Amino acid sequence: MKLRDVTIRAGRSLKQAKARTLLTSLAIGVGAFTITLSLAAGVGGRAYTDEIVNANTNVKELSVTKSPPKSQQGPQKYTGNASGVSGGLFSGELLDQADIDKILKLDGVVSVSPNYNPQVKYVTRSDQDKYVATISTFSPSVTLKFAAGSVNGDLASNEIILTEEYVKALGFSSSQDAIGKTVNIVADKLSSPVTAPENNTFVYTVKGVSSKSGLAFRAQSSLLISNSSAKTLYDYINLGTRSYGNYIVASVETTSASQAQKVKDTLTGMGYLAQTAADVLGVINTFINVLQGVLLGFGALAVLTSVFGIINTQYISVLERTQQIGLMKALGMRRRDVGRLFKLEAAWIGLLGGSIGTGLAVILGTIANPIISKALDIGNISLIVFTPMNIAVVIVGLVIVSVSSGILPARKAAKLNPIEALRTE
Amino acid sequence: MIEVKKISKTYGKGDNAFRVLDNINFTVPDGASVAILGKSGSGKSTLMHVMSGLDKPDSGEIIIDGKNILQLNQKDIDKFRSTKMSFIFQSFFVQAKENCYDNVSLPLEIADVAPSRRKSKIETALKAVDLLDKIKSRAKDLSGGQKQRLAVARAIVNSPQVLFADEPTGNLDSVTGGKVEDLLFDYNKKNNVTLIVVTHDAELADRCDMQIHIKDGKIDSIREMKK
Secondary structure, three states, X not given: OOHHHHHHHHHHHHHOOHHHHHHHHHHHHHHHHHHHHHHHHHHHHHHHHHHHHHHHOOOOEEEEEEOOOOOOOOOOOOOOOEOOOOHHHOOOEOEOHHHHHHHHOOOOEEEEEEOOOOOOOEEEOOOOOOEOOOEEEOOXXXXXXXXXXXXXXXXXXXXXXXXXXXXXXXXXXOXXXXXXXXXXXXXXXXXXOOOOOOEEEEEEEEEEEEOOOOOOHHHOOOEEEOHHHHHHHHHHHHOOOOOOOOEOOEEEEEOOHHHHHHHHHHHHHOOEEEEEHHHXXXXXXXXXXXXXXXXXXXXXXXXXXXXXXXXXXXXXXXXXXXXXXXXXXXXXXXXHHHHHHHHHHHHHHHHHHHHHHHHHHHHHHHHHHHHHHHHOOOOOOOOOOOOHHHHHHHHHHHHHHHHHHHHHHHHHHHHOOHHHHHOOO | OEEEEXXXXXXXXXXXXXXXXXXXXXXXOOOOEEEEEOOOOOOHHHHXXXXXXXXXXXXXXXXXXOEEHHHOOHHHHHHHHHHHEEEEOOOOOOOOOOEHHHHHHHHHHHOOOOHHHHHHHHHHHHHHOOOHHHOOXXXXXXXXXXXXXXXXXXXXXXXXXXXXXXXXXXXXOHHHHHHHHHHHHHHHHHHOOEEEEEEOOHHHHHOOOEEEEEEOOEEEEEEEOOO
């Protein structure tokens, strides 16, 4: 019997048991749905983190810290350089000027800039309330989305980038209104005596207003000033204290992305902990992969359940159609073809279930995408991305699984003795 | 020509052994109609199964066209059945949910007849049993007599050499049964096809060229009917 005829007969038998076929397919469909969505979320998630990391980091850049001490039992030895800055949160060693000079001498290193992150008191404007603020360093390599104004190259020493939230809080009528106006940042000198506290007001001109973007998470809450302004602030606040001249992290700029990797290896050899943009991406992607793996696991479980469904359905089908099988064998249908008939029926079930599941996943994913993006406030970035390849793999995979599930019932059908099957009593 | 030589078959073993066929010998000329008669349990159905290669005897030979079909491998027996034999059963065994066309198409598909050549064969067969107008009807919508005529169409569609009929009128009343009998004997005579009918209906047997009476697995008598 020709494969074409067997395939048509298999399809026709299924059509004759529509409800049963549909229900069995739906079981597979649940698996297909879950697997398709988890694959799509994986693709979308990785693409998203890729964009985030590219927008917020520079591939030529490394962030360097000192290696934490080798884990050892009991109290650690005093090295004279332990952190006194963040207490329990950060107990590693800090980078000092000697470290920075050492790193600067390495091949391929263009610049080393410590991350100052000055702890200011508040930000304000004349006749306005005072607000707590975090100050970060502006980096030309990081993508920002501007609500108003713009920056070419680096910021000048007295310029600042506000966020939209501070524009409202500081009493500007609009983002555009803020451009060119000044804001005051007040900082305490930490080394001044408690009895005679000393503070200073630093004045900055608003150069731009950053708006929320799905990518630029770094810029969403911090006010940005240039590296040199940050150093000025930092020096004023910390000069004369024990933590002055000690930094948790330093950014190292190299000549190229491949050079960044080489410098990283050298730094690791020297006892520093260095991370490239690729490392950061790797860490986030590992997280996404684990999540995706869990989802895929659920999908696989659903498929496993449906396997038993198919086996059961096909066994019942063989029992119900004993006479039909007997007749076909009496008419000279070969055992192989009888087996094929039932395996192909299973294949049709797999194809139907796979198509229903992936189809629903695509429809739901397409509908949900803008809703998710809006809820997470990431602009028009899609977190669920369907690729034709993934969909094809899911459907083909499920057809193969279904055919495998159909093997046992098909064998039972093929082995059926036609004389027994055609006995009328 | 079908030669049945020294066919014996036993079911069970030891004390429970039951000899269902015991040294059966006879010859059927091409184009003859043969009735195999006997009470139920006499072994007549088993004899038909053995002659069509569905069942294997313990010993003996079935020679059709000079070939001992009992020595063929399964694949060749299947091919033999699909191209040279066909069957009609007491309970019709038509596929209730399929239409007449697909029912009749089955033996052609099994015998690997090219799709382009099927339609005319199917229509010819349905016309022969007077069911051409029901070609799109589902088998379950047919009456008993129509179902058996459909089974006849399915049996003759691939122009077999030997037609086996197991109690073909057993489930039909005498009028519809008579119609089916007429169809079978007409086909037998017109196309010189060997017809082997297993029955205990004496009237049906009387229309055959040859009657083989089976009793307790042995041939009781063979009668050639003079016409």
